[in-house]
Amino acid sequence: MPKLTKELLDTYKTPASPETGYIKVGMNTCGISAGAQKIYDAFVHKVKEKNIPIEIKKCGCLGMCHAEPLIEVKIGGKPSVLYGRLDREKALSLLENKSLPEFLVEESPGQKKIVLRNCGVIDPERIEDYLEKQGYQAIKKSIFELGPEKTIEEIKKSGLRGRGGAGFPTWRKWKSTRESESSDDNHHGRFIICNGDEGDPGAYMDRSVLEGDPHSVIEGMMIAGYAIGSSTGYFYIRAEYPLAVERIRKAIAQCYRYGLLGKNILQSDFNFDLETRLGAGAFVCGEETALIASIEGRRGYPRPRPPYPSVKGLWGKPTAINNVETLANVPYIILNGGENYSRIGTGQSRGTKVFALTGKIMNSGLAEVPMGMTLREIIYKIGGGIANNKEFKAVQTGGPSGGIISKDHLDTPISYESLQELGSIMGSGGMIVMDEDDCAVDVAKFFMKFCFDESCGKCAPCRIGTAQALKILEKITGGNGRREDLDNLKRICHAMQKASLCGLGQTAPNPLLSSLRNFEDEYLEHIEDKICRAGRCRELMKRPE
Amino acid sequence: MNSYETLPDQLSTYVNKWKPKKGSLVMILHAVQDYYGFVPKEICFVLAKELKVPLARIYEVLTFYHYFRLELPAKYRIAVCMGTACYLKGAPDNLDAIKENLNIPEGRATEDGLFTLEIVRCYGCCGLAPVMSINGKIYGKLDKKKSLGILDEYRQKETDS
Amino acid sequence: MIHARINGIRVEVEEGTTVLDAAKKVNVKIPTLCKHPDLPPTAACGICMVQLKGTDKMIRSCCTEITEGMDIITLTPEIVEVRKTVLELILSNHPNACLTCARNQNCELQSLAAEFGIKEELFGKILKNLEIDDSIKTIVLEPQKCIKCGRCIQACQEMQNVWALSFAGRGLDTRIAPAADFTLVESPCVSCGQCAAYCPVGAIYVYDDTAKVWGALNDPSKHCVVQIAPAVRVAIGESFGMESGELKTGKLYTLLRRMGFQAVFDTNFGADVTIVEEATEFVKRLTKGGGVLPLISSCCPAWVDFMEKFHPDMIPNFSTCKSPHEILAALAKTYYALQLNIPPSSIFMVSIMPCIAKKFEIHRSREMFVSGYQDVNVSITTRELVRMIKQTGIDFSSLPDSEPDHMLADYSGGGTIFGVTGGVMEAALRSISSFLTGKPLGNIGLNDVRGLKGVKEARIKVGDYTLNVAVAHGLGNVEYVINKIRNAREKGEEPPYHFIEVMACPGGCIGGGGQPRNINDEVRRLRINGLYTDDSHCKYRDCHDNPQVKRLYAEFLGEYGSKKSYDILHTYYRHRKEYKSYRETEFLGESE
Numbered sequence A: 001m002p003k004l005t006k007e008l009l010d011t012y013k014t015p016a017s018p019e020t021g022y023i024k025v026g027m028n029t030c031g032i033s034a035g036a037q038k039i040y041d042a043f044v045h046k047v048k049e050k051n052i053p054i055e056i057k058k059c060g061c062l063g064m065c066h067a068e069p070l071i072e073v074k075i076g077g078k079p080s081v082l083y084g085r086l087d088r089e090k091a092l093s094l095l096e097n098k099s100l101p102e103f104l105v106e107e108s109p110g111q112k113k114i115v116l117r118n119c120g121v122i123d124p125e126r127i128e129d130y131l132e133k134q135g136y137q138a139i140k141k142s143i144f145e146l147g148p149e150k151t152i153e154e155i156k157k158s159g160l161r162g163r164g165g166a167g168f169p170t171w172r173k174w175k176s177t178r179e180s181e182s183s184d185d186n187h188h189g190r191f192i193i194c195n196g197d198e199g200d201p202g203a204y205m206d207r208s209v210l211e212g213d214p215h216s217v218i219e220g221m222m223i224a225g226y227a228i229g230s231s232t233g234y235f236y237i238r239a240e241y242p243l244a245v246e247r248i249r250k251a252i253a254q255c256y257r258y259g260l261l262g263k264n265i266l267q268s269d270f271n272f273d274l275e276t277r278l279g280a281g282a283f284v285c286g287e288e289t290a291l292i293a294s295i296e297g298r299r300g301y302p303r304p305r306p307p308y309p310s311v312k313g314l315w316g317k318p319t320a321i322n323n324v325e326t327l328a329n330v331p332y333i334i335l336n337g338g339e340n341y342s343r344i345g346t347g348q349s350r351g352t353k354v355f356a357l358t359g360k361i362m363n364s365g366l367a368e369v370p371m372g373m374t375l376r377e378i379i380y381k382i383g384g385g386i387a388n389n390k391e392f393k394a395v396q397t398g399g400p401s402g403g404i405i406s407k408d409h410l411d412t413p414i415s416y417e418s419l420q421e422l423g424s425i426m427g428s429g430g431m432i433v434m435d436e437d438d439c440a441v442d443v444a445k446f447f448m449k450f451c452f453d454e455s456c457g458k459c460a461p462c463r464i465g466t467a468q469a470l471k472i473l474e475k476i477t478g479g480n481g482r483r484e485d486l487d488n489l490k491r492i493c494h495a496m497q498k499a500s501l502c503g504l505g506q507t508a509p510n511p512l513l514s515s516l517r518n519f520e521d522e523y524l525e526h527i528e529d530k531i532c533r534a535g536r537c538r539e540l541m542k543r544p545e
Numbered sequence B: 001m002n003s004y005e006t007l008p009d010q011l012s013t014y015v016n017k018w019k020p021k022k023g024s025l026v027m028i029l030h031a032v033q034d035y036y037g038f039v040p041k042e043i044c045f046v047l048a049k050e051l052k053v054p055l056a057r058i059y060e061v062l063t064f065y066h067y068f069r070l071e072l073p074a075k076y077r078i079a080v081c082m083g084t085a086c087y088l089k090g091a092p093d094n095l096d097a098i099k100e101n102l103n104i105p106e107g108r109a110t111e112d113g114l115f116t117l118e119i120v121r122c123y124g125c126c127g128l129a130p131v132m133s134i135n136g137k138i139y140g141k142l143d144k145k146k147s148l149g150i151l152d153e154y155r156q157k158e159t160d161s
Numbered sequence C: 001m002i003h004a005r006i007n008g009i010r011v012e013v014e015e016g017t018t019v020l021d022a023a024k025k026v027n028v029k030i031p032t033l034c035k036h037p038d039l040p041p042t043a044a045c046g047i048c049m050v051q052l053k054g055t056d057k058m059i060r061s062c063c064t065e066i067t068e069g070m071d072i073i074t075l076t077p078e079i080v081e082v083r084k085t086v087l088e089l090i091l092s093n094h095p096n097a098c099l100t101c102a103r104n105q106n107c108e109l110q111s112l113a114a115e116f117g118i119k120e121e122l123f124g125k126i127l128k129n130l131e132i133d134d135s136i137k138t139i140v141l142e143p144q145k146c147i148k149c150g151r152c153i154q155a156c157q158e159m160q161n162v163w164a165l166s167f168a169g170r171g172l173d174t175r176i177a178p179a180a181d182f183t184l185v186e187s188p189c190v191s192c193g194q195c196a197a198y199c200p201v202g203a204i205y206v207y208d209d210t211a212k213v214w215g216a217l218n219d220p221s222k223h224c225v226v227q228i229a230p231a232v233r234v235a236i237g238e239s240f241g242m243e244s245g246e247l248k249t250g251k252l253y254t255l256l257r258r259m260g261f262q263a264v265f266d267t268n269f270g271a272d273v274t275i276v277e278e279a280t281e282f283v284k285r286l287t288k289g290g291g292v293l294p295l296i297s298s299c300c301p302a303w304v305d306f307m308e309k310f311h312p313d314m315i316p317n318f319s320t321c322k323s324p325h326e327i328l329a330a331l332a333k334t335y336y337a338l339q340l341n342i343p344p345s346s347i348f349m350v351s352i353m354p355c356i357a358k359k360f361e362i363h364r365s366r367e368m369f370v371s372g373y374q375d376v377n378v379s380i381t382t383r384e385l386v387r388m389i390k391q392t393g394i395d396f397s398s399l400p401d402s403e404p405d406h407m408l409a410d411y412s413g414g415g416t417i418f419g420v421t422g423g424v425m426e427a428a429l430r431s432i433s434s435f436l437t438g439k440p441l442g443n444i445g446l447n448d449v450r451g452l453k454g455v456k457e458a459r460i461k462v463g464d465y466t467l468n469v470a471v472a473h474g475l476g477n478v479e480y481v482i483n484k485i486r487n488a489r490e491k492g493e494e495p496p497y498h499f500i501e502v503m504a505c506p507g508g509c510i511g512g513g514g515q516p517r518n519i520n521d522e523v524r525r526l527r528i529n530g531l532y533t534d535d536s537h538c539k540y541r542d543c544h545d546n547p548q549v550k551r552l553y554a555e556f557l558g559e560y561g562s563k564k565s566y567d568i569l570h571t572y573y574r575h576r577k578e579y580k581s582y583r584e585t586e587f588l589g590e591s592e
Ligand SMILES: Cc1cc2nc3c(=O)[nH]c(=O)nc-3n(C[C@H](O)[C@H](O)[C@H](O)COP(=O)(O)O)c2cc1C
Pocket: A161, A162, A163, A164, A165, A166, A167, A168, A170, A195, A196, A197, A198, A199, A200, A283, A284, A285, A286, A287, A288, A289, A321, A322, A323, A324, A326, A327, A428, A502, A503, A504
């Protein structure tokens, strides 16, 4: 394999779509488990057997989980169409030019795809596909046109903030990492880590990107590494995502073969190595200092900040930690200019955000929307509203650190700030919709149980606070609640928020407090009338009709 | 029966590759678990020597991360997702049905040693909720009937072979 | 310098000072639980919360560096409520077992609960039954009382590099446990007791042997004798409100007699004998090729245990001399028994030590039974003695001084500085100098072996010889020295040192695991100064000048390093397994 040069890189152009057409099969974890592998294999077999002149391709997430398995079909000069909810036989009949209108699906309107620009478009296991989509042009631009400072400047102009939850301005993190003193100024002086731990249940944006477009994330890491002056990067990916790990590893190997990783990338003096490390079933390892401990081979215990990782991170060296989605934005921003990017979005929240829409929603799936879109638009326009003609009750954003938003706030345009004002957070992008059959107390208990199970146990407020809060919630849903319990809950929550060491414990009370604020009447019904109107809490009576 | 006094070749190669890297412990434990299906305590002695890492460190790490198992699981590992999306879409009912069907609580193996039952948090296939996996293969859009049907398929496979 | 405000009070501190220490400087007290002044913060408890003025953010004062212009508020009703709730949460996960607890009345959690005036239990108890581990009989682990402050782990893993303890599990299931869930006696624990010295609560404490002592004292058939280690005399006063480092030797003699001991000896005498033997051994190795160099000191049993487990290749380097209290006990049950004409079986020897490892040492090998009986019957710590004093009701501080029973008690300055890091080395060099050159050493170069630096190296001219010596204290500091020896050995080079002293506890025995608990470098320094003062006031400074030592050899042992000395005063080492797993037997064979 020849090492790529600047010039060779430019020879990759988007190919004209083949005359004869193609069929792409969505082959992410979820698609595969819905049957995509069988369909793909059948196509390949049939096309070969019958010598049909059509290309069969794999691609990543098409974003419409509700309609898996999904394929995209383009035949001759006709525009491409999407089919969903197929099985093997139905899919094969497409090759016989049968039309299957009942299986046609349409992509929901109003999305703006930057992070997901290649997902469902290219074959994630072929670097050539990525190269044809201007792949690795952004790192080339950084190295040969911008240099590190201007690269950071572009990110600053873009207004990009961390998509991992806290929304910290990415350029500030990079600048501070670049400027922090390191005890070692050669190869291992600074590090860039991609946080692919995605432990928030009900969120899978990062998995979809890692599986569907690994090279975008790798290129984002290279640019980040270049900008902060690092020559070593780590992917930290949760072990529960084997396909994501496999695809990232494959992509890294391809990069080494093409000379896009290693020494003297594109014949410049930029050297960069990448390695993957696996998580091992600890949500807290998404927290950056715990993640560092985990890479160092220790228990995933967070430590106090400051010092921040950008000053003292992996092995004591300045380290920038970025989320998968944050990094996937980077090549786009560098190529298209920060200013361009910053035109999307609202206020202090620029660009797009990917959400994983799940729960009682008609069309569950991934949606990338410009910041500033309202919750109502996302849930009703993109998500198709509530399934089974039920009534919308609430939406939970930000996972176990987030909050429950009631229907009174559906018209809030989403941004980091607005969600915070509602007592929730943007978080990583999980958006879980609840209907009238869901119980506010039960959901609060669910999240508290999650935090209790995932508390690392290092600090007392979280270790014992989650246990006591859970115990009280179990008492309430079990029909033994008393009014004082609510005061005790609030007291525990307050202490946890103020005195927990890391974000897990500090934010663990959020779902509980927000549900208490929005649905206090339901809590009182549980406690005083021993009624659960949703009928979820088995020890209680359902609301009399 | 396995003896755990030395590393098998495959692991030994892996350990030698990772040994020079800093902080390789978690990766090596993954390799051990991939090989044996769990992390035998005795292997930790060998690792401690090989890696020059105190046994206490290996054990404190091992017991921190819930992904690592200290006991050999049954032939089929059922992992029911109790992530948010699955929870709301009926995972608890499925779980109860499976527990009743297998007659075991979570964390245990059935008497015939065929199934172990675990709970996991989100496979990231929330769009297919509720979800479970058996030896890593993911099954989605479950209800009680479908879940029990899948168990029966595995039982069938067992009697067939 | 950093300028900041604490509750409006201006404070100027050095960069790197924590908010907690800055507050202390202006006499503002912030409650703490997991932080120990001597250890880096673990940030585990969340009791020390304070507020940044003008924000609603709270920070941990114990681990947050104060920065320029910071404005800290340490007391508002909200802060108190948060701290109190955290404390209540901790108590809800802790048994109410104070009355029967090893730490009753000197427990940091108990005091805090009292300070906060906790009157009711708002939250129900969440407790797990975790077994007590008293298998090692030196320290006891009671995991149920553990508050997960992490101090013992810092001590055992980082300070001592033993790795006998670790946390296991996670979240609420986190528990303190011997490595890999072995029992303590099967674990690599060397019984240095540093974990017990730092534990704020009754989760790790010293195995209590005081009942055995009371039993013997009340047994008319026993002739009870007692010895006091050097380090005890400069620390015990702290438990009675006196200054660290004040010498309490005379009071201790009086006290022990009043408690009913028939003869009061002093371990310092044993130390003098140790030095005479060790210096002889050294000179033999240096001049006659009688063994390998460097010679490594062996008077700290935790260090001996550590070496037998982790560095068995150093066995030939070890001095074979027993530790001072074993030497003294062996002499008490042979020489003293002969003099009194009583059978050694009737003598009951109690040694009062700063040390926890001694509880293990007294039966560690058959050489500890040279009289035919266990030479030291019971070894108790300074803290155990304090408890016994309190039980007797004797007012320690008002006791008059008295004299010991001179035969096995008179000591030289060299013997008393055994209790500090570098002291063994210094005492030995004094005698080595005399033995090699016939002239006393003076103080040349010895400042290099004094002080609290983890590893001290010095080059000392003695006659025609230039001796390279090293002193390490705190087992975590040993690795450096050992590796240097090993590297030289592998390369076939001359050994980098002639003589090495190691003490397991930071500061040496004055910082022993059985000493009063309020330890930090300041206290260590005061205790060290106390012993150097004792040294400077001694009539004889060199161990071999002690007339009682001379008499002992003249009447009983013959010459230094005689066959009889070897029979009674020396011991041997074996390679021990770090872990006694189910397959292993205890010893891997003997070596001498
Ligand atoms: C308990 C906890 C879990 C977290 N989990 C994740 C995660 O799974 N993925 C992630 O990207 N960030 C996670 N974060 C946030 C990270 O600590 C960190 O802020 C983020 O990776 C920074 O990247 P960004 O600036 O690109 O967002 C978590 C934080 C906490 C407190």
